Amino acid sequence: MEFVQSPGKDSVLETYLKCVPCLFSQASRACRQLGLDDDTGWQIIQQFSREFADLDMTLPPPVQGSRLYDLISRVTGRVDPYADIKVQSTVTAHELLKECRHRLVNSSDPVGAALRASAAGNIIDFGADLALGDLAGAFHEALDSDLAGGGEAAFRQSLSQLRRNGVLLMIGDNAGETVFDAFLLERIADERPDLELVYACREKPAINDAVISDCLAAGIADVAGLISSGSCIPGTWLPFCTPRFQELFRTADLVISKGQGNFETLCGEDRKIFFLLKVKCPVVSEEIGLPLRVSAFVERSGRGMAC
């Protein structure tokens, strides 16, 4: 089996000086979200500070973030600190989909509507400063917004041209969002029932990112094969992924990547990828060339080049 080459410093988003406040914001926010007492919070913050001083800043931000979330697990003794939040997110997402399912399925363009729903679902991100309480309003608003970045037409063309029995790989992000990803995969399967759909998720908990059990709760197994990428960080950093996933990533006929963490770790890869995400941070906004808060759908092949 041939391995995907490790991305070098110039081919990915590294951690910039301006990423530092965000990483420490995540630390402070995580303590609040998880209801930790101040003493535990300070223990985590101070240990993270100590470890932060020795991290390799040529690696992308999700790699640094994973150190924080590992630390939270070690200090709190919770293997999956966001387990309850992930269940709540999945329940809320199922409710939201139930509300708008009829409208989406019966739209003139169900795949387009499902792409917007899937991007809107990327609002569910406990690494960014978003509360689940805001979700319904933000979701409905995002559902009515066009996807920025011009990737939709290219995606529709790629989908229609896919070879019979071709493999479409979708790389998931947050638990809950997975419910809308399942819905998108269903609509794609309606249009191209011959394709092999595969959905990849994290190997171990990383913030509220989906692992296999979260994907099952979202109903993805009904429509796509499930695979762990091997990633234990809130992104998909290929050198940390299993050889099986690397091979799948390299050979899949079409790849959809969800969310910022996957964008940060995959945007320099030398293959065509469709990135579907909410733009949530200034660094990604600059890299992707789109304003903050938009639902984006962009095609990239290698650093900055759409093919």
Add this chain to the structure above:
Amino acid sequence: MEFVQSPGKDSVLETYLKCVPCLFSQASRACRQLGLDDDTGWQIIQQFSREFADLDMTLPPPVQGSRLYDLISRVTGRVDPYADIKVQSTVTAHELLKECRHRLVNSSDPVGAALRASAAGNIIDFGADLALGDLAGAFHEALDSDLAGGGEAAFRQSLSQLRRNGVLLMIGDNAGETVFDAFLLERIADERPDLELVYACREKPAINDAVISDCLAAGIADVAGLISSGSCIPGTWLPFCTPRFQELFRTADLVISKGQGNFETLCGEDRKIFFLLKVKCPVVSEEIGLPLRVSAFVERSGRGMAC
């Protein structure tokens, strides 16, 4: 000489978990403001992370901040990294005052107008996320806003009731802002020419806070006695101040404290203080009970009590 007792943990603003992102934002912003290259920036950030892990979080945020700015001086070899920025700020403030001096002096209430100008000047704060380029617009806007917090009437009463030859101590904050503080002291002297006015500043550079030379450039020596508080942090933490300043602080008949850093370090002190500042951070907003971004003028005596 009797020393002011050191404030204990419960009598001042300590460093909260939610202050952490702000301190690291300051670190990242300072590197940008000072035009440092990435390697120097990372050296500062990583060393600050290492030191941050061992700081005493029962002390107020400006004490932690001072570690960052000390570090910037050590790494860059610049004794006063913000020297140029302070000169620019002072020049800009003189220009702004020249523009609006006539209007302020001839208002129906020159002391009130000067209080608003002095509060508006607190916009000049390179520790917070404010650029000098925005200053003129923000200044004129703030000049037209009433002071929140209800301190103005009490201050006017205290001023009118001050004993003959009484001592009014003003504790300064940022360089540039000092120009408007000088203007306020002039208006106070017009009303009460019998008072002894004293203006205190930092002993050594701390961000862009004013030291003696910055006060001279602002023209304060024409209207008030100048004294260093002994503080080398972006605030006035009494245990770090000179005995002479502590005595002055304890015995002054009226004290005006400018800015957030002074509020954070003095708000629990057991004497009446008038705090004049722009509210710039959520922690201070909560403590002072006023919204973000307002110009505030509040009277406090001991923790949370106006007398």
